[in-house]
Each structure stands twice: as structure tokens, then as C-alpha cells.
Amino acid sequence: MTSVLITGANKGLGYETARRLGELGWRVFLGSRDEGRGRAAAQRLAADGVDVLMVPLDVTSQESVAGAVRLVREHTDQLDVLVNNAGTPGGGVNPADATAGDVHVVYDTNVYGPVRVTQAFLPPPT
Numbered sequence: 001m002t003s004v005l006i007t008g009a010n011k012g013l014g015y016e017t018a019r020r021l022g023e024l025g026w027r028v029f030l031g032s033r034d035e036g037r038g039r040a041a042a043q044r045l046a047a048d049g050v051d052v053l054m055v056p057l058d059v060t061s062q063e064s065v066a067g068a069v070r071l072v073r074e075h076t077d078q079l080d081v082l083v084n085n086a087g088t089p090g091g092g093v094n095p096a097d098a099t100a101g102d103v104h105v106v107y108d109t110n111v112y113g114p115v116r117v118t119q120a121f122l123p124p125p126t
């Protein structure tokens, strides 16, 4: 069975991706930075017959990413597909007013997040 981890899958495009891949019979690891929202989303998919496990995962936190790796490895020794979906548009701040802090959140999520998650889930070198 093909397995997939989707970051930020509690809503939006991530949730829809989870739903459609689940429909195809894939095993879905549903990443969510908020456990309550993630659990609710996973319950909806499970009610439709999807093989789904909610994985607490904040892509801006190395500790959270490491916890997600441990949890997924408890359930499978091979993750086939990673969908780096989690993202933020930022606060809609006018570029002339954007502080380094405003931009940091966007880069930490949209740029460094996928790097953190991808590196953490790569299989160890043989």
C-alpha cells in the first residue's frame, strides 16, 4: 500500500489531497500543527473509510518535525510520498511596511519548513 504524509492537511488543499489519495486506497499520514483540528479532519476521513493517522507537525519546529518522524516510523518503515503542502500567505502586510519579523514567519513556514521536513524524512544513507 502506498503511504503519504501531507503537511498542513487539516484543511484546504492539503485536506482535499488527503481525501483523494485516501479514496485511492493510500495510507494517509495527516500532518496538522493543531492537534484538535487535525484530529477532527482525520475523523472525517476515517468516517469515509480512509486509512488515516493524524500526525502533530509544525513545520517551523525542528522538535515537532522529529516527533513526526518518530510517530510515522512507528507505523511504517517506508514513507513513499511526502507532500510539502503547509504554507502561509503572511499577514498581507504592505511590502513597504513589512518587518523582518513579518517576513521571517513566511520564510520559516514556506521555505525552511519543506527543507526541515524533507531532510528529516529522507531515508538514512545506505
Ligand SMILES: NC(=O)c1ccc[n+]([C@@H]2O[C@H](COP(=O)([O-])OP(=O)(O)OC[C@H]3O[C@@H](n4cnc5c(N)ncnc54)[C@H](OP(=O)(O)O)[C@@H]3O)[C@@H](O)[C@H]2O)c1
Binding pocket: 007, 008, 009, 010, 011, 012, 013, 014, 032, 033, 034, 037, 057, 058, 059, 060, 085, 086, 087, 088, 089, 109
Ligand atoms: N489556494 C491557492 O490558490 C494556492 C495558490 C498557490 C499556492 N498555494 C499553496 O498551497 C498550500 C495550501 O494552500 P491552501 O489554500 O490550502 O491554504 P490554507 O487553507 O491556508 O491551508 C494551509 C495549511 O497549512 C497549515 N500550516 C500553516 N502554517 C503551518 C505550520 N507552521 N506548520 C504546519 N502547518 C501549517 C495550516 O494549518 P492551520 O489550519 O493550523 O492554520 C493549514 O492546514 C499552501 O502552501 C499555499 O501557499 C495555494
